[in-house]
Amino acid sequence: MELEIIDSISRLVSQSSKGDVHPVGIGDDAAIVRIRNQTVLMASDMLLDGVHFNVKSTPPYLIGRKALAVNLSDIAAMAGTPVACTVSLAIQRGLSSYWILEVMKGIKDLADQFEVAVVGGDTNYWDGPFSLNVSIVGNEHPKGSVLRSGASADDRIFVTGPLGGSISGKQFTFTPRVKEAQWLRDHFDITSMIDISDGLSTDLRHILKSSGVGAKLFRDRIPRNQTSTLNEASGLHDRQPRLCTIDEALTDGEDFELCFTLRPDDAVKIFDFAPRHQVQIFEIGSVTSSVASLMFDDGTAIESRGYQHR
Amino acid sequence: MELEIIDSISRLVSQSSKGDVHPVGIGDDAAIVRIRNQTVLMASDMLLDGVHFNVKSTPPYLIGRKALAVNLSDIAAMAGTPVACTVSLAIQRGLSSYWILEVMKGIKDLADQFEVAVVGGDTNYWDGPFSLNVSIVGNEHPKGSVLRSGASADDRIFVTGPLGGSISGKQFTFTPRVKEAQWLRDHFDITSMIDISDGLSTDLRHILKSSGVGAKLFRDRIPRNQTSTLNEASGLHDRQPRLCTIDEALTDGEDFELCFTLRPDDAVKIFDFAPRHQVQIFEIGSVTSSVASLMFDDGTAIESRGYQHR
Known part of the structure; x- marks a missing residue:
């Protein structure tokens, strides 16, 4: 069921009236988006309590670190350079400010290490479990991005x-x-x-x-x-x-x-x-x-x- | 408490080693990110069940539509042109494929209307309430973005x-x-x-x-x-x-x-x-x-x- 819905979503969104905007699109590690005469890499990953980490046992610093790291990995898979990211938080009521700031420090330290700017985000409180989404933009490699589609026999x-x-x-x-x-x-x-x-x-x-x-x-x-x-x-x-x-x-x-x-x-x-x-x-x-x-x-x-x- | 944590996060992430990358940063409707010799607008919004919509009463098509619409509004507030977006889903187990595809149709129809490409995303299942995050990139207006900071007396x-x-x-x-x-x-x-x-x-x-x-x-x-x-x-x-x-x-x-x-x-x-x-x-x-x-x-x-x- 989960794989089917992903396929259905891919089919739906690929029926684009603007095909030239995204020469790669939903199927690769990051999308290549054309903005004016240039291209930008774009990726997004959501991390959820109980799926990708556990609020009760995972240090918050490492939750934040991972949320950015998986996005950096997406840009890496294209051979690109990460430039800037946004962070959206769904904070479960009752989590302390200290805990939340540790999450952000985990993001910030890794961002500094890779010279990525944290440029914005969205902070929300709710009664659901903690989750966060990091989206990233980056530069393509000067020689062009590496896609999944270029392998040939004997490689x-x-x-x-x-x-x-x-x-x-x-x-x-x-x-x-x-x-x-x-x-x-x-x-x-x-x-x-x-x-x-x-x-x-x-x-x-x-x-x-x-x-x-x-x-x-x-x-x-x-x-x-x-x-x-x-x-x-x-x-x-x-x-x-x-x-x-x-x-x-x-x-x-x-x-x-x-x-x-x-x-x-x-x-x-x-x-x-x-x-x-x-x-x-x-x-x-x-x-x-x-x-x-x-x-x-x-x-x-x-x-x-x-x-x-x- | 909620406003305090947002301030703390802003202070943390604004201590950037790469200040020239984001001439605007976290404080405006969208961030202006410098990529090579060009700038890109970037924004991100997360919508949560029970906060921004209600899974039991809001038509899924309208949930998807809103998730993109608030991002388009962020780009509008800079006088920019939206170009492409990514969609991350946290799907509560038990929601039907039909329901999820309605969410995506709400996104896709509005995206088509505004000539925005849906270029990627991240689909996850969990036991928490449904939530989604849309991130968007766009072009600055040729005359430059409109910030929050330019008002003066008598305007x-x-x-x-x-x-x-x-x-x-x-x-x-x-x-x-x-x-x-x-x-x-x-x-x-x-x-x-x-x-x-x-x-x-x-x-x-x-x-x-x-x-x-x-x-x-x-x-x-x-x-x-x-x-x-x-x-x-x-x-x-x-x-x-x-x-x-x-x-x-x-x-x-x-x-x-x-x-x-x-x-x-x-x-x-x-x-x-x-x-x-x-x-x-x-x-x-x-x-x-x-x-x-x-x-x-x-x-x-x-x-x-x-x-x-x-």
């Missing part, structure tokens, strides 16, 4: 960091890959890119669908998080640190690493460059011509909601 | 329509004054402007504060709505149509008419021009040099939350 597939287990902390503390994406776009012709919010298997499928291709992943080369590392970041500790399973790495989501594709000749070169520039990259597979097919190198199909144990 | 004060009683229907059916604002800016040097969302007495005070001036209003010339007219628009009917009181006209809010100021010589000219262009205007008072003082022409003070009955 190599990369991710910018280990995946899985983000729920135990990294979802609140991740570094949006803005600088990494810009560095990648500066030096290579990235053919497609997306940020991993719903899990590698789901988000890679968006690239495959948009590009009309398939993919084969190296089962043993998908980088996986240590859950203990993640928990340390959030101030919580597992008794038994362990490596995420492949299934978790493919489906947990909220990793906010980038997944991107490169032509084979660029793929060879990137490993010479990236380490010198502190950009972490992992080659995890290659693009195939089998439309929408996602499998491991041993031929096992990867199901829509991720790897299914046999 | 005349105008509104674009009758005020009060909006809660009985007009809050959902109002026409955002985008075209009116552009026409005004095309032909006159509007010295300040704001849209009336919180009531004339509150919103005019924002102009007075930003401009460092005061105002005197003609008690008998403030245009007031007929409540029956409003109810007709929403499909509801009062048994006894009546004119809003002055108090209601000053404090009800959600009028979404524009309040603006003009130099005295322009104020004389405007009545020759406006009717021919179907722009409704009402002269309601004049600007004084008594900082932050708001009163009627008979000398009665208008209290902060509006006119107080003697």
Whole structure:
């Protein structure tokens, strides 16, 4: 039902009388909006108590930080530069001013770090649970944005960091890959890119669908998080640190690493460059011509909601 | 408490390391964001069940329409042109797909009417009440935006329509004054402007504060709505149509008419021009040099939350 309504909404709003205004539109990480003779990137994310955080257990600073970080990640996935954001708050009556200001500090500190201006917003009180929306505008990369639709057969597939287990902390503390994406776009012709919010298997499928291709992943080369590392970041500790399973790495989501594709000749070169520039990259597979097919190198199909144990 | 937190947030986010990015910032109807060599208007509004509408009684189409309309009104108050918007939804589980699509149709139809593209969004399900956020970007007027800060003593004060009683229907059916604002800016040097969302007495005070001036209003010339007219628009009917009181006209809010100021010589000219262009205007008072003082022409003070009955 939830996926159906998103499709219905997409169909409705794409019946635009003003098609030239948004060359990309609703289907990519950020929209490209034409304003006079220039283009602007625009994205928006809403975070809800009980869904993306928990008012009772998540430090408010980290709630605010995450609300901006996921938007920065959207701009990063286009290889753009974030410029300014607005913040809308739905404040549950009874939450203290201190708590709310901590949320705003989490936003403000990350905004300063990425040189983003907080230019406006809307503050409301209600009896519903706390929620907030951050909207962001940014610059396109001088060489143009990277879309989801440019991958072709034989391209190599990369991710910018280990995946899985983000729920135990990294979802609140991740570094949006803005600088990494810009560095990648500066030096290579990235053919497609997306940020991993719903899990590698789901988000890679968006690239495959948009590009009309398939993919084969190296089962043993998908980088996986240590859950203990993640928990340390959030101030919580597992008794038994362990490596995420492949299934978790493919489906947990909220990793906010980038997944991107490169032509084979660029793929060879990137490993010479990236380490010198502190950009972490992992080659995890290659693009195939089998439309929408996602499998491991041993031929096992990867199901829509991720790897299914046999 | 609610006003205090808004002040605290404003102070926090205005400590920007990137002050040149937002020449206006959080204090006006829309922010002016510099992107490369150009500026973009940006605004954001969140609407909440039980605060701005009621899921049980408000037609979903009108909820969607209002969510975009208040943003269009923000752009209008700068005399700008809206270009594109994003829509974030927090959908309470149990609401039907039909209901949600009606919300989106309300947005889409108004967007088409104002040639605004719906370029993206974020659709979420939760157990909390329905809420939505619309963010908008727009073009500045070629002659520049109209701020709240440009009024000076002897300027005349105008509104674009009758005020009060909006809660009985007009809050959902109002026409955002985008075209009116552009026409005004095309032909006159509007010295300040704001849209009336919180009531004339509150919103005019924002102009007075930003401009460092005061105002005197003609008690008998403030245009007031007929409540029956409003109810007709929403499909509801009062048994006894009546004119809003002055108090209601000053404090009800959600009028979404524009309040603006003009130099005295322009104020004389405007009545020759406006009717021919179907722009409704009402002269309601004049600007004084008594900082932050708001009163009627008979000398009665208008209290902060509006006119107080003697």
